[in-house]
Amino acid sequence: xxxxxxxxxxxxxxxxxxxxxxxxxxxxxxxxxxxxxxxxxxxxxxxxxxxxxxxxxxxxxxxxxxxxxxxxxxxxxxxxxxxxxxxxxxxxxxxxxxxxxxxxxxxxxxxxx
Amino acid sequence: xxxxxxxxxxxxxxxxxxxxxxxxxxxxxxxxxxxxxxxxxxxxxxxxxxxxxxxxxxxxxxxxxxxxxxxxxxxxxxxxxxxxxxxxxxxxxxxxxxxxxxxxxxxxxxxxxxxxxxxxxxxxxxxxxxxxxxxxxxxxxxxxxxxxxxxxxxxxxxxxxxx
Ligand SMILES: Nc1ncnc2c1ncn2[C@@H]1O[C@H](COP(=O)(O)OP(=O)(O)O)[C@@H](O)[C@H]1O
Ligand SMILES: [Mg+2]
Numbered sequence: 054x055x056x057x058x059x060x061x062x063x064x065x066x067x068x069x070x071x072x073x074x075x076x077x078x079x080x081x082x083x084x085x086x087x088x089x090x091x092x093x094x095x096x097x098x099x100x101x102x103x104x105x106x107x108x109x110x111x112x113x114x115x116x117x118x119x120x121x122x123x124x125x126x127x128x129x130x131x132x133x134x135x136x137x138x139x140x141x142x143x144x145x146x147x148x149x150x151x152x153x154x155x156x157x158x159x160x161x162x163x164x165x166x
Numbered sequence: 167x168x169x170x171x172x173x174x175x176x177x178x179x180x181x182x183x184x185x186x187x188x189x190x191x192x193x194x195x196x197x198x199x200x201x202x203x204x205x206x207x208x209x210x211x212x213x214x215x216x217x218x219x220x221x222x223x224x225x226x227x228x229x230x231x232x233x234x235x236x237x238x239x240x241x242x243x244x245x246x247x248x249x250x251x252x253x254x255x256x257x258x259x260x261x262x263x264x265x266x267x268x269x270x271x272x273x274x275x276x277x278x279x280x281x282x283x284x285x286x287x288x289x290x291x292x293x294x295x296x297x298x299x300x301x302x303x304x305x306x307x308x309x310x311x312x313x314x315x316x317x318x319x320x321x322x323x324x325x326x327x328x329x
Contacts, residue, residue: 078204081233082197088288112204112222114229115296119288143222150299151292 064094071100075107081116088120092127101133104160108139117144118151125156136160184255187213191250193232195240195265203232203250207261214257214322223300224259224320230293231263231316237284239267239314258302259320269310277306 058066065072071094076083094100103124107113125135136158140148148154191206193199204225211224232248240246249264270276276283277298282291298304303319 078201080197080200080204080229081237082200084288085197112225112229114226114233115290115292116233118290118292122290123288143219147226147296150296151290153290 060094064090066094066098066100069099069101071095071098071103073103073105075105075110075113075117077109077111079110079113079117079120081114084116084120088123091120091124095124095127101128101131103128103133103135105135105137106139107137107141107144110144111141113144113147115147115151118148118153121148121153121157125153129156134158185253185260187254189252193248193250195236195244195246195248195267197233197236199248200229200232200236203248203263204229206250207252207259210252211254211259211322214254214259216322220320220322227297227300227304227318227320228261228263230297231261231318234293234316235263235265235267235314237287237289238270239265241268241284257322259322261318261320262315263318264313264315266313269312269314270306270308271310273306273308 060066063074071091073087073091076087091103095103105121121135121137128135135156137148138160139162140159145159148157148159187210189206189210191203193202207224207228208221211221216224228250232250235248239248244267246265246267249262251262253260275281277294279295280291282289297316297318301318302321305317306314308314
């Protein structure tokens with residue numbers, strides 16, 4: 054944590070990790086700007102791993118799946134990873150129904166820190 | 167605002183006179199209105215005392231349908247209206263989401279999970295799959311060049327006997 058570079062309330066960089074705080078409602082409207090900005094951070098900071106933090110997120114539809122898959126497709130080309138933390142049951146269900154969880158690790162609350 | 171579309175009989179399986187409540191929301195095809203559509207329907211179904219799960223199901227299904235009209239019905243920022251109509255009858259929600267956009271050439275292909283015509287926009291192709299999964303009945307009518315109408319039905323209070 055000490056070495057973390059907090060860019061703003063949404064983005065923080067820890068070495069080669071980018072942490073992204075997801076919005077309260079992750080729909081097509083919010084996804085559009087989020088993916089553009091996330092990709093900028095990935096490019097500018099030589100990030101390999103992106104962790105999406107769903108702590109504040111109460112709603113997500115298939116547009117959110119697109120954001121996760123899109124980042125996975127880009128990062129996995131160079132051996133990077135995408136993961137999701139603080140995922141509520143409803144959103145986990147959406148992720149599992151789409152199969153995105155086979156590409157994006159859902160880190161469980163009680164699991165690793 | 168023209169009322170030509172405000173016809174209960176438009177919902178092909180609803181007996182119009184029997185509805186306890188009805189609403190119509192006509193929105194510009196702008197992504198800001200996706201949240202508006204979810205909020206409007208959430209408030210509208212409160213009289214049915216939905217469970218949190220049922221409320222989330224409806225919000226997701228409506229979000230998918232309205233987003234499709236905005237993203238696919240009126241592509242590349244084309245101007246147009248999205249019509250959201252909702253009716254309540256016997257603790258059941260009937261909704262229609264309609265656009266006067268480009269239409270769908272092959273509906274059964276479009277409804278296949280993971281099928282999308284806009285991979286460049288990072289669409290996941292899961293919209294119709296979620297609409298089907300989260301409602302009790304869904305149907306799509308569309309004509310290329312004329313538009314698309316998605317009808318969905320959600321029955322509240324059946325989840326105890328359901329599983
Ligand atoms: N209202 C609409 N107007 C035109 N085409 C549509 C509409 N809704 C859906 N489609 C077509 O159906 C496809 C599948 O839709 P969906 O399952 O929601 O996936 P996605 O939105 O991620 O592409 C879309 O890619 C599009 O080609
Ligand atoms: Mg869709």
